[in-house]
Amino acid sequence: MSLRYTAPAVVLHWLIAGLIFIAFPLGVYMSDLPLSPTRLQLYSYHKWIGISVLLLVGLRIVWRLTHRPPALPDDLPRWQRAASHAVHGLLYLLILAVPLTGWLMSSAKGFQTVWFGVLPLPDLVEKNRELGQVLGNAHQFLNYLLLALVILHVVAALKHHFHERRPFLQRMGLGK
Amino acid sequence: MMLKSLTLLAALTLAPAAHAIEYRSVVPAQSRIGFEFEQMGVKIPGHFRRFTAQMAFDPAKPQSAQATLEIDLASIDAGSPEADEESAGKLWFNRTAFPKARFVSSQVRALGNNRFELRGTLMLKGKARPMVIPVSFVPGKTTAFFDGSFVLKRLDFGIGEGMWADVETVANEVTVKFRIAATGK
Numbered sequence A: 001m002s003l004r005y006t007a008p009a010v011v012l013h014w015l016i017a018g019l020i021f022i023a024f025p026l027g028v029y030m031s032d033l034p035l036s037p038t039r040l041q042l043y044s045y046h047k048w049i050g051i052s053v054l055l056l057v058g059l060r061i062v063w064r065l066t067h068r069p070p071a072l073p074d075d076l077p078r079w080q081r082a083a084s085h086a087v088h089g090l091l092y093l094l095i096l097a098v099p100l101t102g103w104l105m106s107s108a109k110g111f112q113t114v115w116f117g118v119l120p121l122p123d124l125v126e127k128n129r130e131l132g133q134v135l136g137n138a139h140q141f142l143n144y145l146l147l148a149l150v151i152l153h154v155v156a157a158l159k160h161h162f163h164e165r166r167p168f169l170q171r172m173g174l175g176k
Numbered sequence B: 001m002m003l004k005s006l007t008l009l010a011a012l013t014l015a016p017a018a019h020a021i022e023y024r025s026v027v028p029a030q031s032r033i034g035f036e037f038e039q040m041g042v043k044i045p046g047h048f049r050r051f052t053a054q055m056a057f058d059p060a061k062p063q064s065a066q067a068t069l070e071i072d073l074a075s076i077d078a079g080s081p082e083a084d085e086e087s088a089g090k091l092w093f094n095r096t097a098f099p100k101a102r103f104v105s106s107q108v109r110a111l112g113n114n115r116f117e118l119r120g121t122l123m124l125k126g127k128a129r130p131m132v133i134p135v136s137f138v139p140g141k142t143t144a145f146f147d148g149s150f151v152l153k154r155l156d157f158g159i160g161e162g163m164w165a166d167v168e169t170v171a172n173e174v175t176v177k178f179r180i181a182a183t184g185k
């Protein structure tokens, strides 16, 4: 069995990672700006990128449900195996929940999402200021949870690769 | 309430010996002045909560109809608290200097089928611009409705100056949609 993820999984992984890497700091930066055309533009770009992540993670989950990831090394300690599964499962959940709460919040605050200014998405809930606040807090909280897990995920991969000298980065398409 | 009873009083004292129904008393609770604009391609609905209107409309003599409308700009719902606050500023309504919008009719023309063309002047932020507004008259037992919608260009009135003049972010066109309820004598 191959020790690498298949090409579609690799492409989706890095596309999603790259878009989150843009959407996250953009979200932090834009929400502190005073109201201006720039702020409105950045909010739109943030929402378009976020919805793209939602679409891509949907595809990634379809891939995952129809494929087995490459096996982990036999000698990897049991607890690390369990931790790896748990973190990967949570990452899928959060990468779904973060854009979903963003979409829900925008609906509740009364701002529809029109993907790339072209495709109007349905509002998921009625306009409701209080609900909008709650969903905004949820979006923020889940984002920081996601950040913590991503750091853990990256540190673990780097540790396996460099410290334990296992070809871990190759699993996700890096190097030969 | 106060205003309502005042207009009612005015209607009662001013109404000529009733021949046909003349609509003179606006019912604020059943009236609505809304608008919609586009921001980054997203439609944002809003409305004004407070306005006063005087009118006289006799369906038998539409050409002599009259209407005056005054909108309290502080009563805006522009879609979000941030936008409400922003709209008061100098670049938008400049509300300390110009707290109200005012429409005064000059001419009403019947188009048939209970449809009318209302001409008049809209005064907003110190600028007066002529307007042509299509209105449908919806008769009722005691209350009749005057419905209409038209598009105005915010930049004609200097609404959204400076950095906000860029119509790619906030569109120039604002669709105004209204329903004025009135009772007659």
Ligand code: HEM
Binding pocket: A019, A020, A023, A024, A025, A026, A027, A028, A031, A043, A046, A047, A048, A049, A050, A051, A053, A054, A098, A099, A100, A101, A102, A103, A104, A105, A106, A113, A136, A139, A140, A143
């Ligand atoms: C991968 C997807 C996404 C990531 C990583 C992300 C990340 C973030 C972050 C870090 C913030 C700043 C939170 C704070 O500190 O207040 C934020 C704010 C925001 N996000 Fe997202 N987001 C994503 C998707 C979405 C989507 C799909 C939407 C809407 C369709 C959205 C709408 C918003 C809005 C409106 C805010 C500002 C809230 C406010 O004004 O306080 N986000 N996002």
